[in-house]
Amino acid sequence: MVKILNGKKLAQQLNEHTAQRVANLKAKGIVPGLAVVLVGEDPASMIYTRNKARQADKLGFKSILKKMPSTVTQDELLATIRQLNADPCIHGILVQEPLPDQINQSAVIETISPEKDVDGFNPINVGKLYANDGRHFPVACTPRGVMTMLEQYQIPVAGKDVVIIGRSRLVGKPLQALMINQNATVTMLHHASTDAEYYLKHADIVVVGIGKANFLHASDIKNGAVVIDVGINRDEQGHLVGDVDFDDVSSVASAITPVPGGVGPMTIATLMQQTVDLAEWSNQ
Numbered sequence: 001m002v003k004i005l006n007g008k009k010l011a012q013q014l015n016e017h018t019a020q021r022v023a024n025l026k027a028k029g030i031v032p033g034l035a036v037v038l039v040g041e042d043p044a045s046m047i048y049t050r051n052k053a054r055q056a057d058k059l060g061f062k063s064i065l066k067k068m069p070s071t072v073t074q075d076e077l078l079a080t081i082r083q084l085n086a087d088p089c090i091h092g093i094l095v096q097e098p099l100p101d102q103i104n105q106s107a108v109i110e111t112i113s114p115e116k117d118v119d120g121f122n123p124i125n126v127g128k129l130y131a132n133d134g135r136h137f138p139v140a141c142t143p144r145g146v147m148t149m150l151e152q153y154q155i156p157v158a159g160k161d162v163v164i165i166g167r168s169r170l171v172g173k174p175l176q177a178l179m180i181n182q183n184a185t186v187t188m189l190h191h192a193s194t195d196a197e198y199y200l201k202h203a204d205i206v207v208v209g210i211g212k213a214n215f216l217h218a219s220d221i222k223n224g225a226v227v228i229d230v231g232i233n234r235d236e237q238g239h240l241v242g243d244v245d246f247d248d249v250s251s252v253a254s255a256i257t258p259v260p261g262g263v264g265p266m267t268i269a270t271l272m273q274q275t276v277d278l279a280e281w282s283n284q
């Protein structure tokens, strides 16, 4: 029988723990502050940013949502980020992706102060992730949430063969680093991969984050593999579906994350957790 990894429930538990930490900080006069910058009116981004702001409010954070028009100039966006960098009430800054074409994403990321980089995208934090030398640093929330899920369900990664499909800055690459740091053997698959079938068939853990509905099938994986579905897509009826054909893959996997209710809620809960991390570190 396949085990369904319940991200919604785990996220609730993580949020309860975060709420406790918020109370401890408040007793010291510190209120965690999260700023989300949303450029343009992409409908999916609007939903996610609203969810983030709502969860931050629920946990008693100070939360700011900065909405900017899709015509915003690079200078205007960077000026907003610099203001947030200088604001002592703000501990975490997240600039929602995707950004319009006139904006240089790397310039945005490099402008966010590494101490407030709650997405863990700044090259300073990416470098610390690779160095893995025991320092504190923020990590991309989705990969960190995936690692928390595996840990909570006591699914070991050390010594396991892990295949990650997708190599984005948001998902695949930071997850690769976290997995290697936990002693997994990691293979990255992307558009140019030629032997995808071979690697997938050998994997103990398969993570898919590409944005293609029902991409992964039961026949692609090894019997008993653990399958983590990061993808978020809408089907013809407008329902949320992942990158994994859930019913099909459930017949051979030993454990699987659903969409919705899997990795998504863990991403939001990890964002909250990491904002509190940043608030604690800034006051140490």
Ligand SMILES: NC(=O)C1=CN([C@@H]2O[C@H](COP(=O)(O)OP(=O)(O)OC[C@H]3O[C@@H](n4cnc5c(N)ncnc54)[C@H](OP(=O)(O)O)[C@@H]3O)[C@@H](O)[C@H]2O)C=CC1
Pocket: 142, 165, 166, 167, 168, 169, 170, 171, 172, 189, 190, 191, 192, 209, 210, 211, 212, 230, 231, 232, 233, 263, 264, 265, 267
């Ligand atoms: N659940 C959550 O919390 C989150 C979900 N997401 C979802 O995860 C998905 C991926 O997001 P993101 O990483 O930002 O997307 P990107 O578009 O930035 O990256 C997609 C990656 O998938 C690879 N890819 C695409 N198609 C294929 C294919 N047919 N075979 C192999 N590799 C392929 C691309 O390869 P190449 O590099 O060669 O182009 C690329 O590396 C989306 O559905 C997104 O909505 C994202 C963040 C959080």
Ligand SMILES: Nc1nc(=O)c2c([nH]1)NC[C@@H]1CN(c3ccc(C(=O)N[C@@H](CCC(=O)O)C(=O)O)cc3)C=[N+]21
Pocket: 047, 048, 051, 094, 095, 096, 097, 098, 119, 141, 142, 170, 232, 240, 259, 260, 261, 262, 263, 264, 265, 267, 268
């Ligand atoms: N700078 C930046 N950081 C991000 O972390 C980031 C981003 N940009 N751009 C877009 C992606 C996408 N993303 C999701 C977050 C939560 C859910 C989520 O909560 N999903 C719920 C359902 C939500 C719903 O019902 O629509 C679930 O899967 O159960 C999904 C996707 C973060 N992203």
